[in-house]
Amino acid sequence: MPQLNGGGGDDLGANDEMISFKDEGEQEEKISENVSAERDLDDVKSSLVNESENNSSSSDSEQAERRPQPRRDLDSYEKARDYFSEALRRQDGGLFKSPPYPGYPFLMIPDLTNPYLSNGALSPSARTYLPMKWPLLDVPGTAALKDSRSPTPGHLSNKVPVVQHGHHVHPLTPLITYSNDHFPPGTPPSHLSPEILDPKTGIPRTPHPSELSPYYPLSPGAVGQIAHPLGWLVSQQGQPMYSIPPGGFRHPYPALAMNASMSSLVSSRFSPHMVHHPHSLHQTGIPHPAIVSPAIKQEPSGDHSPASHSRKSPGPMKKEEDKKPHIKKPLNAFMLYMKEMRAKVVAECTLKESAAINQILGRRWHSLSREEQAKYYELARKERQLHSQLYPGWSARDNYGKRKKRKRDNKPEPKPEDFSARSKKQCVQYLPQEKTIDSPASSHGSMLDSPATPSAALASPAAPAPTHSEQAQPLSLTTKPEGRSHHHHPHFSLPGKPPSSSSTSSSSSPSSSSSSISASHAALSLAIGTSSSQSTPHILSRPIPFTSLHHSLLSPPSPFHQAALHSHHLLQTQPLSLVTKSTE
DNA sequence: GTACCTTTGAAGACG
């Protein structure tokens, strides 16, 4: 993680970025030429579609655009999502505004799989769209506490109609359901407590987070699946971020010691049974929830990247596996963002290659406003927190060596041509549109902007200067020459968004989704009790006083801190407003 | 069938 040390390295970071971007720059610049104004991807979408694969979507997309149908195809899903995003966007700004989200008619509900368990994946295809309203947001903080039975407006009662069909998860549900593989998609847990069933529909429903006790104390029985804030996001992907694995969820996490806030998180991610079942002890005797039986552990072959498992040897290693189930690392802010946005980008660009998509996502990430990024940082932070709670003994090191080493480090300078070239073909045209690029500033990284405090960011409404300087970035797919250099230089990784610049409403596309996230996030915050909403309203849209940041920071370790630091440095070193490729 | 590619961020490892 980026260290606070940023001090010395700011410039370097900039350089680094600069370098890498240089390569891109050429292409990007070209692209930018074509497009001067920032457009929504959506707008461009149609063109894009036509361009490449012209999936059916071109026309469909438009039509479907605002009218998501409960279909299973990704497309429709996307549409629904967009729709949702739109709705959220309108309300954007206030995470806690608690406006009713009128319209997100259909949400896709992902399978419940434990994101952290490699095996957890269910069939990716198993997605469900359920009609529903945006749950968390409409609930005022206090309201949240109300029992489901409490009188709630009729419409509200259905707010979270969701779900608990075996594979259905509340949209808000867990971004991360730390579930195990035991939950057969089609099979609702027998022990699903009645309480969760929706009285009206009879369908198992997830207690609204708000319904959970103050922040959802993990009461056995009572705890249902609380929607994870990002849950809905994830769902889009088709891959359940946190869906219940095909085996059904049987591992409860009783042993977990959690505070109220944690419980809320946990609850959100775990299906009731999880919580309820007493015997969560692993074979090893470790009372760790994460423990997954070997069988369970096996990731469904297709579902996950082969790499992660490739390493495991089938036979002999069993014992080890038993002992050490593969617990995945918690997703960081960017990963969360990727999960959410990938589908969208794919749809827009028609690119299929993840590498290319990721490049775009990286760009977009940089273009996100602080607030937007803050949401993800905050979520990531919570995820980590939850993860640590769930898997107290887990260490990132445990996963070391599980994946094959990558060679890239050694690889000769990558030429922007290869992979990127291909990608470009498909996306280049529209890339510019995605984010119009004005300056490569983005290279500096989102971190700069990253909200000093997530909470702060959240709290702050659209913030005075949403800044979207980054928007202008070119989305070119070119690879960076130094590829992973940033890795080596943590401080470089702070892209630092120029704090400012342009402004705006958050970038078109990202914002939309992010807004939704924010909502979810807000919900999460509520659930957890984080004061994010309360946090200082005044968040720096731009210059972030370092000291201020500290005050505002919820938790010390948060990335925001770092971000703040970095930004601080950047501010001093560079002109924030117009960061172009970093110049020293 | 699997490693690679690509992104950012987090955390461990190492000097």
Added chain:
DNA sequence: CGTCTTCAAAGGTAC
């Protein structure tokens, strides 16, 4: 303490 490495997701591509 600073730097470097590994892994997290994802899915087409290449071997």
